Amino acid sequence: MSAYRRIGRTISRTIIQAVPTMLGIVILNFFLLKLAPGDAADVMAAESGSATVETMAALRERFGLDNPILVQLANYLNNLAHFSLGFSPRYGMPVADLIGQRLPGTLVLMLAALAIAIAVGLLLGSLMAAFSGRLPDRIISVVSLLFYSIPGFWIGLMLILLFSVKLGWLPSGGDSTIGSRLTGFPALLDRARYMVLPATSLALFYLAIYARLTRASMLEVKSQDFVRTARAKGVSPFVLTTRHVLRNALIPITTMAGMHFGGMLGGAVVVETVYSWPGLGRLAFEAVMARDFSVLLGILLLSSFLVIVANAAVDLLQAWIDPRIGASR
Amino acid sequence: MNSQKLGTLAGQAIDFAPQTKVERDQPAPEAPKQPRWTHIHAPDVRASVSGTAWRGMRRELKVFLGNYNALFGTAILLLVALSALLAPLLFPGDPLEMVARPFLWPGQNPAYPLGTDSMGRNVLAGIVHGARISLTVGLAATALGLTVGIAIGAVAGYFGGLIDDILVKFIEIFQTIPSFVLLVVLVAIAQPTTATVTIAIAIVSWPTVARLTRAEFRAIREKDYVQAARSLGFGHARIIFREILPNALPPLIVTSSVMVASAILMESALSFMGLGDPNRVSWGSMIGAGRDVIRTAWYLTALPGLAIVFTVLSLNLIGDGLNDALNPRFSEDR
Numbered sequence: 307m308s309a310y311r312r313i314g315r316t317i318s319r320t321i322i323q324a325v326p327t328m329l330g331i332v333i334l335n336f337f338l339l340k341l342a343p344g345d346a347a348d349v350m351a352a353e354s355g356s357a358t359v360e361t362m363a364a365l366r367e368r369f370g371l372d373n374p375i376l377v378q379l380a381n382y383l384n385n386l387a388h389f390s391l392g393f394s395p396r397y398g399m400p401v402a403d404l405i406g407q408r409l410p411g412t413l414v415l416m417l418a419a420l421a422i423a424i425a426v427g428l429l430l431g432s433l434m435a436a437f438s439g440r441l442p443d444r445i446i447s448v449v450s451l452l453f454y455s456i457p458g459f460w461i462g463l464m465l466i467l468l469f470s471v472k473l474g475w476l477p478s479g480g481d482s483t484i485g486s487r488l489t490g491f492p493a494l495l496d497r498a499r500y501m502v503l504p505a506t507s508l509a510l511f512y513l514a515i516y517a518r519l520t521r522a523s524m525l526e527v528k529s530q531d532f533v534r535t536a537r538a539k540g541v542s543p544f545v546l547t548t549r550h551v552l553r554n555a556l557i558p559i560t561t562m563a564g565m566h567f568g569g570m571l572g573g574a575v576v577v578e579t580v581y582s583w584p585g586l587g588r589l590a591f592e593a594v595m596a597r598d599f600s601v602l603l604g605i606l607l608l609s610s611f612l613v614i615v616a617n618a619a620v621d622l623l624q625a626w627i628d629p630r631i632g633a634s635r
Numbered sequence: 636m637n638s639q640k641l642g643t644l645a646g647q648a649i650d651f652a653p654q655t656k657v658e659r660d661q662p663a664p665e666a667p668k669q670p671r672w673t674h675i676h677a678p679d680v681r682a683s684v685s686g687t688a689w690r691g692m693r694r695e696l697k698v699f700l701g702n703y704n705a706l707f708g709t710a711i712l713l714l715v716a717l718s719a720l721l722a723p724l725l726f727p728g729d730p731l732e733m734v735a736r737p738f739l740w741p742g743q744n745p746a747y748p749l750g751t752d753s754m755g756r757n758v759l760a761g762i763v764h765g766a767r768i769s770l771t772v773g774l775a776a777t778a779l780g781l782t783v784g785i786a787i788g789a790v791a792g793y794f795g796g797l798i799d800d801i802l803v804k805f806i807e808i809f810q811t812i813p814s815f816v817l818l819v820v821l822v823a824i825a826q827p828t829t830a831t832v833t834i835a836i837a838i839v840s841w842p843t844v845a846r847l848t849r850a851e852f853r854a855i856r857e858k859d860y861v862q863a864a865r866s867l868g869f870g871h872a873r874i875i876f877r878e879i880l881p882n883a884l885p886p887l888i889v890t891s892s893v894m895v896a897s898a899i900l901m902e903s904a905l906s907f908m909g910l911g912d913p914n915r916v917s918w919g920s921m922i923g924a925g926r927d928v929i930r931t932a933w934y935l936t937a938l939p940g941l942a943i944v945f946t947v948l949s950l951n952l953i954g955d956g957l958n959d960a961l962n963p964r965f966s967e968d969r
Contacts, residue, residue, distance in 0.1 A: 330808040342824045448704075451955070455948035457900050459907050460922060460940035467933050572815025576904050580926075590816065591908060594823045606820050610812045617811075 316625040320618040331610045335603050336382050340375070342599040391604035401604040405586065409608070412578070412585035416570050418505035423512035424563060430513070431520020432547060438525060446517065454514035458573050462507035462580040469503060476503055479582040504581040508573050512566055519562055523555040557624065564620030568613040698960040705956020711949035715942075719766035726760035730916045734760075741934055752921070752935050753928055762942050765918040769946060772833050773899040777891055779837035780898075784844025785887065789875055791845070792852025803849070806842045814839040818901060822910045829912045832905060836898050847890060851883035858882075885961035889954055896950035903943050918943050 373381070385392070391401035430446050437443045470478035477500050527533065528551055536550050575587030582588065586605055593601040699705055718725070734747075737755040741748065749758040791802035809817075821835040855861060856879065864878045905911050906919030907926075918939040925935030 326804055327807050327811055330804065331812060334808065334812075338820060338824060451951055452944070452948060455896065455951050456944050457903055457907075457919075457940065457947075459904055460936070460943065463922065463926060463929060463936050464940070467929055467936070471930050471933075568811065568813035569815070571813040572818075575815055575819065576908065579908060590819060594819060594908070594910065597823070599824070602820055602823060606812065606816050609816050613811050613813060 313622060313625050316621050317618075320621050324614050324618065328611065328614060332383065332386060332607065333379070335607050335610075336379055338606075339382075339599060339603050340378075342603075343597075386607075391607065392600040394598055394601050397598075397601070401601050404589065404601060405604055405608055408584060408586050408589045411583060412571070412574050412587060415501065415504055415508065415578070415583060415585060416567075416574055418501055419508035419512070419570065419574075420563060420566075422505055422509040423516055424559070426509070427513045427516025428520050428552070428559070430517040432524060432552060434517065434521040435524035435528070435551075436547065438521070443521075447521075450514040450517045452514075453510045456510060458507050458511060459576045459580050461510055462504065462577055465503045465507055466580075476500075478503075479580075504577050504583050507580070508570065508577045511573065512570065515562065515566070516559060519559055520552075520555060523558050524551050527551045527554045560620055560623055564617050567616035568609070571609045571612065695960045699956050702956040702959060704952045705959075708949040708952025708956065711945055712953065715766050715946050715949070716770060718763045719770050722760075722763045722767055726757065726763055730760040730764040731756060731914075740932075741938075749938055750934060752924065753932070758921075758935065758938060761916045761921050762918065762939055764916050765921060765939065765942065766946070768829065768912070768915050768917045769899045769902060769943070772829060772836065772902045773895040775833045776836035776840065776898040776902075777894045779834065780840040780894060781844055781887070781891055783837065784841035785848050785880075787841070788845035788848025789852055789880065792849035793856060793871070793875055793879065795853070795856075799849075802845075806845050806849075809839070809842040810846070815901065815904070818905065819908070819910065822905060827905070827910050827912055829915060832902060832911065836901050839901075840894055840898065844887065844890060844894070847886055848883060851886060852879055855879045855882050888961060889958045892950050892954035892957060896947045896954070899943065899947055899950070 389402055391405070393399075394401050394404055397404055430450065434443045434446050466478045469476045524547075533546065533550055536546055541550070571586070574585060575590050577583070578585045578587035579591045586609065590602060590605050593599075593605070734751070734755060734757050737751055737753050741750040741758075743750065747757050747759065749762065752758055752761070787802055787806070791799045791806075818835050818839050821838060822832055825831040825835065852875075861874060861878050864874050869878070902911070902917065903919035903922070906917045907923045909920075909923060911917050911920050913920075921939040922936050925932065925939070929936050
């Protein structure tokens with residue numbers, strides 16, 4: 307079977323599976339929105355400062371809030387089909403635009419954290435597998451368990467304390483120097499300096515997972531016949547580890563990385579509040595504080611959608627890396 | 636955790652029972668077959684089997700007790716649990732009350748060994764009382780999540796077919812939604828109290844259990860002893876609870892200790908963000924309050940954080956130890 311057909315098949319399977327899940331999430335989201343105290347009319351009345359029973363009723367009628375719940379659900383679905391997530395009175399702009407503004411910040415932060423976690427995790431995991439059972443293995447394994455147990459927001463604060471307050475090396479919050487007119491490479495460098503601490507705090511937890519996972523799957527691959535054959539053939543230990551063992555051990559790690567996308571989004575919520583990083587998480591926090599539920603549920607919906615996309619991407623990646631995956635199903 | 640370690644652990648257990656000797660001599664895949672047979676409940680062999688089951692458990696206890704990391708974890712956890720239980724005796728009164736001059740550094744005044752915060756509250760009293768809420772929420776949320784997860788996973792895995800398809804879709808929906816974002820939404824909607832936080836954490840954590848239970852049930856459903864029980868005419872409930880569930884427990888026990896750990900982490904993150912019960916002191920809220928003065932009084936942030944780290948670490952160490960003891964094959968596979 308050709309690679310294209312395999313990948314095409316994976317795409318269609320993924321889409322067929324994703325549609326009911328997405329629908330379920332949308333419906334759940336709708337009912338959560340209904341459960342939230344106060345509807346849009348209450349919010350607008352509170353914003354305007356004065357409202358009578360009549361104006362409230364008029365507002366409700368205008369927004370269709372007096373319709374039966376199923377009609378409201380249909381309207382909600384209709385709006386979503388037009389990519390409308392509602393209007394945020396607090397920010398005075400449509401929720402979709404608001405989220406669109408903040409999304410890139412979060413994605414950049416998450417990708418940086420994921421890159422750090424996978425790179426360092428693979429390195430530590432390979433070291434652990436190479437020294438399995440000996441002292442380096444034990445030390446790294448305890449350290450990784452420690453990383454696994456540290457709350458992201460706390461290590462974030464501790465990193466700020468060390469690198470911003472005590473040493474003064476790195477900025478403690480924000481995403482770029484305010485009012486700077488840097489362009490090109492220096493601007494990129496400036497942003498990178500702001501990203502180091504938040505990305506590291508977000509990465510530590512996942513780094514620990516990847517290190518342990520790499521270790522386990524490398525030990526498993528190492529015991530297989532083709533590795534013995536390669537060794538007998540005279541392949542050097544370094545090439546053996548990187549080309550033969552690590553490559554095959556990558557499959558479970560890509561699976562896990564896809565599964566962690568949602569968890570990382572959640573972690574970003576907390577880390578962004580610590581570093582005042584202008585992303586979705588910070589927006590979610592502000593929405594909670596302002597009790598702005600249309601924004602909050604818009605974020606929930608969009609982040610679930612992102613998770614589905616990420617999972618599909620991982621499926622594709624795996625169908626591409628490993629020919630056995632797409633063909634067997 | 637790893638095959639080498641397992642080897643040494645099996646070596647330590649060698650003196651205690653003849654069956655472990657067999658285990659050590661043979662390669663790993665043979666070993667776990669032994670406990671598989673200990674749960675046969677055919678009426679005439681039950682008496683002879685129960686002895687083996689006990690010996691099997693003792694072997695697992697030996698493995699666990701031979702693991703220093705797990706023992707260290709247990710010791711820390713016991714300390715935390717003890718301080719949680721004794722908190723009202725050690726520090727009577729509300730830990731949120733002002734007792735001394737604000738910003739006393741640790742060691743400055745022997746009456747307040749860990750100092751006081753910006754409102755003059757005793758930090759040590761806060762940490763000891765905070766252990767109560769962390770452990771209560773962690774344990775209660777895990778118990779709730781386990782119950783729901785096992786029930787749904789068991790039904791899906793045991794019956795299969797259409798029920799399975801529907802339940803799997805349901806689980807998938809909850810697994811797709813980023814759990815911490817959902818948690819924030821739930822707590823924000825339901826007003827933060829200890830009870831709502833607990834329930835919300837259970838809501839976001841049951842899908843993992845359900846997935847795991849379902850996988851175990853699907854695997855065990857086809858085993859011969861389940862077929863035997865079915866042919867003896869046992870009902871579904873009996874087969875689920877007496878035949879399959881006991882055999883599906885080891886991975887669930889391991890998961891539950893990790894679940895308590897992550898529930899504690901989630902609770903602390905929530906209360907750090909100001910979404911915890913405002914009337915109770917918790918480690919997360921102490922960090923949240925200390926955050927504003929991190930430049931001048933960093934101990935207010937560092938100390939409660941260390942309490943979280945040690946508690947969560949102890950639970951993870953116990954989880955690892957349980958994994959090595961209960962699931963040698965399972966841990967090797969990963």
